[in-house]
Amino acid sequence: MLKPKKSLGQNFLKSKTTAQRIVNLLDPGLDDTILEIGPGTGVMTEILIESGAEVYAVDIDQRMINFLAQKYAYADNFKPVHADIMDYDFDQMESKDRIKVIGNLPYHMTSPILEKICYFHNKVEFAVLTVQKEVAARITAEVGSSDYSALTIFINNYCIAEVMFDLSRKQFHPPPEVSSSVIRLDFFREPLIDPGRYLSIRNLIKKLFSQRRKKVVNSIMNSLNMSRDKAEEILDEASIDKDNRPQNISLEEYVRLADSLYKYDVEL
Numbered sequence: 001m002l003k004p005k006k007s008l009g010q011n012f013l014k015s016k017t018t019a020q021r022i023v024n025l026l027d028p029g030l031d032d033t034i035l036e037i038g039p040g041t042g043v044m045t046e047i048l049i050e051s052g053a054e055v056y057a058v059d060i061d062q063r064m065i066n067f068l069a070q071k072y073a074y075a076d077n078f079k080p081v082h083a084d085i086m087d088y089d090f091d092q093m094e095s096k097d098r099i100k101v102i103g104n105l106p107y108h109m110t111s112p113i114l115e116k117i118c119y120f121h122n123k124v125e126f127a128v129l130t131v132q133k134e135v136a137a138r139i140t141a142e143v144g145s146s147d148y149s150a151l152t153i154f155i156n157n158y159c160i161a162e163v164m165f166d167l168s169r170k171q172f173h174p175p176p177e178v179s180s181s182v183i184r185l186d187f188f189r190e191p192l193i194d195p196g197r198y199l200s201i202r203n204l205i206k207k208l209f210s211q212r213r214k215k216v217v218n219s220i221m222n223s224l225n226m227s228r229d230k231a232e233e234i235l236d237e238a239s240i241d242k243d244n245r246p247q248n249i250s251l252e253e254y255v256r257l258a259d260s261l262y263k264y265d266v267e268l
Contacts, residue, residue: 011175012043014173016047022182032100034048035102036103046072049072049075118187121191130183138151143247157193158191163182164181207223216235238259
């Protein structure tokens with residue numbers, strides 16, 4: 001058995017029953033093209049191959065790719081790829097329709113990988129991912145909750161996120177220090193905000209969440225270097241309560257706030 005590398009954040013799923021439960025959420029079929037991120041020893045890979053779908057398994061660890069390539073050499077629908085997922089171009093994958101994504105994400109790389117998948121939202125139909133339980137709570141948080149964050153808003157721009165079920169530490173080798181959750185992300189054909197506008201809006205959200213305990217009027221004054229009167233006027237224009245805090249503001253309200261700032265010629 002190949003040993004997991006701590007430096008790569010590897011925690012291998014052990015149970016085939018659990019793997020089947022996760023793959024069932026993906027509902028792979030003959031006409032599907034699937035990207036598996038970090039297949040490891042292949043406990044889900046085998047189930048995916050058996051579904052008849054075209055399976056691209058991308059792993060940064062050459063050992064895993066060599067192992068899987070040899071183990072599933074018989075499978076014409078299996079394509080092992082030695083690459084860092086952060087450098088991998090999803091457009092290299094040949095598919096009739098949008099692809100499906102599955103994977104157990106390394107905890108230290110969860111946010112960057114999520115951003116990468118969202119970047120290819122037009123290529124991805126939906127994703128089933130295992131992530132740290134606390135991160136899953138942030139991704140799916142409601143406006144106003146303590147878990148609501150800039151990550152929540154970022155994800156909401158591209159897809160509908162849902163926690164499907166939790167996994168205990170004992171499901172993995174070695175057991176991680178935290179519990180995990182399996183989430184499903186259903187991607188929109190187009191993001192809610194036009195890509196040309198989103199960067200500036202995202203910068204605004206990050207600035208306000210860096211001072212998340214402050215009232216939004218104070219955060220705007222501090223972040224954008226303006227007077228209280230002007231900040232209140234801008235918030236009133238956007239129909240946002242000046243006493244709200246960043247976690248009480250929805251994605252749609254942040255868009256209105258950005259529009260209001262644009263009208264007042266404020267650089268974000």
